[in-house]
Amino acid sequence: MTVDTAENLYIPTYDDVLAAHERVKPYIHRTPILTSRLLNELSGAELFFKCENLQKAGAFKVRGASNAVFGLSEEKAKKGVATHSSGNHALSLSYAAGRRGIPCHVVMPRTAPQVKKDAVRGYGGIITECEPSTSSREETFARIQAETGADFVHPYNDERVIAGQGTCAKEIIEDLGPLDAIVAPIGGGGMISGTCLTLSNISPETKIYAAEPEQADDAYQSFKQGKIIAYDAPKTIADGLLVPLKERTWHFVSRYVTDVLTASDEEIIEAMKLIWKRMKIVMEPSSAVPLATILKNRDVFAGKRVGVVITGGNVDLDKLPWNK
Known part of the structure; x- marks a missing residue:
């Protein structure tokens, strides 16, 4: 780095x-x-x-999500991962977490396409919905992360x-x-x-x-x-x-x-x-x-x-x- x-x-x-x-x-x-x-x-x-x-x-987001998930130490991985996403990062992180066998907590806008919500759940992701705004997304996520202690994998930052x-x-x-x-x-x-x-x-x-x-x-x-x-x-x-x-x-x-x-x-x-x-x-x-x-x-x-x-x-x- x-x-x-x-x-x-x-x-x-x-x-x-x-x-x-x-x-x-x-x-x-x-x-x-x-x-x-x-x-x-x-x-x-x-x-x-x-x-x-x-x-x-x-x-494409499965590339970054997989790098983050499989780069975690065993100790960090036990608490799982968490993110907020309108769709593709959410389902990609859920996919990667599922492959490693760890929990994945996802905050998604309630307006996100149903096909993406279904895919997240299909890969084992746990969804909490929020309003479709950046402020609502980040506020809801802060609560979920505090409750779970999961490693935050930001969608891009x-x-x-x-x-x-x-x-x-x-x-x-x-x-x-x-x-x-x-x-x-x-x-x-x-x-x-x-x-x-x-x-x-x-x-x-x-x-x-x-x-x-x-x-x-x-x-x-x-x-x-x-x-x-x-x-x-x-x-x-x-x-x-x-x-x-x-x-x-x-x-x-x-x-x-x-x-x-x-x-x-x-x-x-x-x-x-x-x-x-x-x-x-x-x-x-x-x-x-x-x-x-x-x-x-x-x-x-x-x-x-x-x-x-x-x-x-x-x-x-x-x-x-x-x-x-």
Whole structure:
């Protein structure tokens, strides 16, 4: 670990990513990278989709969650783990805890997709619901942690989680070689931070773009204003991107991200439909934000080799956004 002296935070290094990859390999998939001729034509770029929707527990977050869970000492593990999450981190941590045979306590917004709540319970997670706001989530979690004494695994502001998420970009570069750019969604910034950590060490020439919904554009505002801007209860179809940046993720975003690009909910839904139709894979709205921003900013990506992270596939099939 290194220390960000400005914030006095422990910041993971690339050695932590390497250790994380070895630690989590037995518990994750090395997900495939797919391409689409039509999407290349529409974007003017050569797109490579890293399909974390086909990951264990249906999302990239199982990487960071598994790194945190299997890195615990036996003594700490006895009390289990706890977190707050709108969905994918919750079910990923529940999956990892179940594999280790320890309890997992999860605070989830009452509005979280039912498919994600069902998955958490299916993996053995214990859910406490809260109101759909950052303040309610954090207040409820503080009570649960005090009652259980479980180890807090933050969804993204955790050095173990960031190192685990960095294994995704590591696989992309190992499989494809150097790229001109990688685009990934940004909410709290765990995936983007892991991507920054990895690429700054093994492919520093690759530009990193964060993709965000216009209706929850706190990362965009933070990036433009040079400080963390946090919204309490934004509303967007991209339900996995509702949380603000924190100190560790801001460390990476402020230093390594080339730009934060945004797309409207309508553009996100259209991009989601395109991937469903043309690539025949199930993915959730948050995962469509990168393609939506690429199609909206063709001049940025035209003629480039671009990695696109499809972060998750845990979508409620009874509430698809185009069936309203």
